[in-house]
Amino acid sequence: MAAEPLLIVILGPTASGKTNLSLHLAKRFGGEIVSCDSVALYSGFEIGTAKPSIEERGQAPHHLLDCFDPTEHVTAGEYAREGRRVLSEIESRGKLPIVVGGTGLYLRALLEGLFPGPARSEELRERLRERNPGRLHRVLRKLDANAAANIHENDTPKVIRAIEVCLATRQKMTDLWKRGRDPLTGFRIVRLGLNPERTLLYTRINSRALKMFETGLIEETRTLIEKYGTGIWPLSSLGYKQAAQLIRGEMTLNEAIAAAQQAHRNYAKRQMTWFRREPDVKWIHSFGDELKVRDWAEDIVQRLRAVMTSSPFGIS
């Protein structure tokens, strides 16, 4: 068994304590943190994304946080490329990479790769969006019946992507899928999953969302709107959307807070349905900041390291 360098992945729903645990492991093992979060990628989005604070970021190197301008359109493919670049850099430094994932698709793109498909094409999409869902689905049925069978007619974004792929490559998307993905290689991947009890999680989500409003989410949102306008994608994400509605006078403060809390709760649930399918996850039913979880995670990492260094082919 070749001793590949270890790659720790921490996954779980929002507010499950991923950041806290990642920091702990990074300090303990000399790790570097790679964020896997579709909104924290953008600069200026601090409070609403619950990014680690400046001090926290000082405790260990952080990557893919704050590294894109919000006017840019980052996709899962770009994220995966960037992530892999960063991972190989960390490896070359001999440090322990710790991926902290909340965005299921990005995590999958990073670890397992995407199928060899084309990037999105805005012009084509503009034209397609004008058609109604039923027509679009019929178009897809002609281009790729299998894809059409798997994608619901109402799921317009996915129908459009499938049509886009077929038209751009002149092949069926499902045929391209058969060529497989391009998984990340060269690492021994260990997935640690945080899955605290739902009611406890929801309580934590509620108080954290409230705190975001109390500590300047509205001001942050206002600044972002002034700087970039209302059209940028991350402004429609959890918390920012509600703060923007408040600013526009469409909601009262209390309504905005309640709506943000609700949105976060719904999101956490969706995250869990995604992560439950993730392969080879070592689950623990607690928050990442609990002592027993830290010990549990530390123990796992330590044991795997011991195995690696004891191997005759191990890299120190």
Next chain:
RNA sequence: GCACAGGUGGGUGAGUGGUUAAAGCCAACAGACUGUAAAUCUGUCCCUCCUAGCGAGGUACGGAGGUUCGAAUCCUCCCCUGUGCA
């Protein structure tokens, strides 16, 4: 006290005599997800039973009666809530 308005399934809210276990929305629960993914979408959602179905039965529209072949819908009384007048 009088006058209006109103009390519907976990919430909101349609429905004003019959294809109504009761629209829609929300929540909840389960699921999908291959370059917008903090997005988008799907299913279930009163109870029980089975041959698991556009199946059978039982409950249900504040409460109690009544009219009717048939009521969430009409009538009577009672109980609550809101608003206005006293």
